[in-house]
Amino acid sequence: MTNNDLQKTVLEEIFSGKKGAQKMINLFDEIRSKFPLDKDLKIPSIVVIGDQSHGKSSLLELISGIELPKGEGMVTRVPLELRLRNIDEKKSEEQIQTEDEMSVDEYVEIEASWLESGEKKKKFLLNETEKAVKEYTQKAIDEDDKRSVAEKPIIMTVFKKNTLDLTLIDLPGIIRNPGVFDDPSAPDLIKKMINHYVSREEVIILNVLQCGDDPQTCESMRISYQLDKAWARTLLVYTKIDKEEISSVISKYKGLITSYQVPTENIFFVRNRSHDDLHKAKMTLRKAQDQESWYFEKNKTQLEEIPNQCLGSVNLAGRLHQLLKGALKKLLPDITQRLETKEKQLQKRKKELGDELEEKDKQSQLRRFLEEIFDRLNRSINTESNDFTLAPTYKIFFKKKGT
Ligand SMILES: Nc1nc2c(ncn2[C@@H]2O[C@H](COP(=O)(O)OP(=O)(O)OP(=O)(O)O)[C@@H](O)[C@H]2O)c(=O)[nH]1
Ligand SMILES: [Mg+2]
Numbered sequence: 001m002t003n004n005d006l007q008k009t010v011l012e013e014i015f016s017g018k019k020g021a022q023k024m025i026n027l028f029d030e031i032r033s034k035f036p037l038d039k040d041l042k043i044p045s046i047v048v049i050g051d052q053s054h055g056k057s058s059l060l061e062l063i064s065g066i067e068l069p070k071g072e073g074m075v076t077r078v079p080l081e082l083r084l085r086n087i088d089e090k091k092s093e094e095q096i097q098t099e100d101e102m103s104v105d106e107y108v109e110i111e112a113s114w115l116e117s118g119e120k121k122k123k124f125l126l127n128e129t130e131k132a133v134k135e136y137t138q139k140a141i142d143e144d145d146k147r148s149v150a151e152k153p154i155i156m157t158v159f160k161k162n163t164l165d166l167t168l169i170d171l172p173g174i175i176r177n178p179g180v181f182d183d184p185s186a187p188d189l190i191k192k193m194i195n196h197y198v199s200r201e202e203v204i205i206l207n208v209l210q211c212g213d214d215p216q217t218c219e220s221m222r223i224s225y226q227l228d229k230a231w232a233r234t235l236l237v238y239t240k241i242d243k244e245e246i247s248s249v250i251s252k253y254k255g256l257i258t259s260y261q262v263p264t265e266n267i268f269f270v271r272n273r274s275h276d277d278l279h280k281a282k283m284t285l286r287k288a289q290d291q292e293s294w295y296f297e298k299n300k301t302q303l304e305e306i307p308n309q310c311l312g313s314v315n316l317a318g319r320l321h322q323l324l325k326g327a328l329k330k331l332l333p334d335i336t337q338r339l340e341t342k343e344k345q346l347q348k349r350k351k352e353l354g355d356e357l358e359e360k361d362k363q364s365q366l367r368r369f370l371e372e373i374f375d376r377l378n379r380s381i382n383t384e385s386n387d388f389t390l391a392p393t394y395k396i397f398f399k400k401k402g403t
Helices: 010-018 028-034 056-064 126-143 186-198 219-227 246-258 275-279 285-298 313-353 357-379 392-397
Strands: 046-050 080-087 107-111 121-125 154-161 166-170 204-210 234-239 267-269
Touching: 046 056, 046 186, 046 219, 056 080, 056 166, 056 204, 056 234, 056 285, 056 313, 107 126, 121 126, 126 154, 186 219, 204 219, 204 313, 219 234, 234 246, 234 313, 246 267, 267 313, 285 313
Parallel strands: 046 166, 046 204, 080 154, 204 234, 234 267
Antiparallel strands: 080 166, 107 121, 107 154
């Protein structure tokens, strides 16, 4: 099996046309880079929360196709921002040398701006992601007086062909019953981190519970319910379905709808890799995706009371896609307005300074960016043609060439 096969992702399947969905071009990062100081711009991200060991990192792996540290006990100890970035099939801008001096264009870059010494940025191969996150987690812990969790984030950008541009944030799990020897400051610090990451209203919350849990007693339910009573930006994801009686899964599903009024389209059941899948069967992520599909296929009669759309990580990825599309639509008028203001400021500066070369350059750069952004928005996201309408000024400004 090639590295490429191994790294194929659920997202890849869903966005490369298997389900008729067009590839979504995510411009959030680009937009953010153009407005670095504009903290009010509501650019969405996806944040995973839930109790310790409930399968948060395993779920992110299944969605992204990127291996992360996982296992029993406290594994994720610092916030991990996983930025998936699609690179062009044919031309890639940068390459990385492997130990045997091969050049590869798919790679991962870890950024740890908080490091006092050592490499603040380091490149790894795609099959080294788990090791890389472990290495930098240890650095964060060491720098933070060796406490068990640290707030210092690891930013991991994955440059990869055939992926969706998407940012997912993994967090340490909520500690329910701290042990005698556990770090007493950890439970509160973790809750503080969770609140920090999910409180902004543009954040999509992936709230992970395991099938055996009673939602009534879950802290993550309380956190997301407080922030999002209408369940507009929270997806409830039940892991470890394979460890539970199907009848109890069904009653759980019904309870979520009747007692908590969670909309059906925001409830999901998934099957990640188990401890044995990882350590005995050495199961790849690709295989894990197949295993999940087989599981739901095998149990489809018993699970028929649960709508098909609630089952499996492919459907979950589809729902994420939908939510991001909605967020992008909401964001567009705001961006248009900001770009317009920027453009006016540049025009004014140009008048004041005459035709100075530098200003002309700046303006044409901005024009190019705007042209590209609107062009890409209009081409992107299997959307009706009128989804992305530009402010009138921009419609005139960016008339298609030759019209
Ligand atoms: N059987 C089964 N095991 C699972 C499933 N999801 C996760 N696991 C196992 O549960 C353990 C914990 O998984 P992680 O993904 O590390 O959980 P986490 O929530 O990220 O844990 P922390 O980062 O420590 O909070 C691992 O041994 C996984 O293999 C699942 O759907 N079924
Ligand atoms: Mg984890």
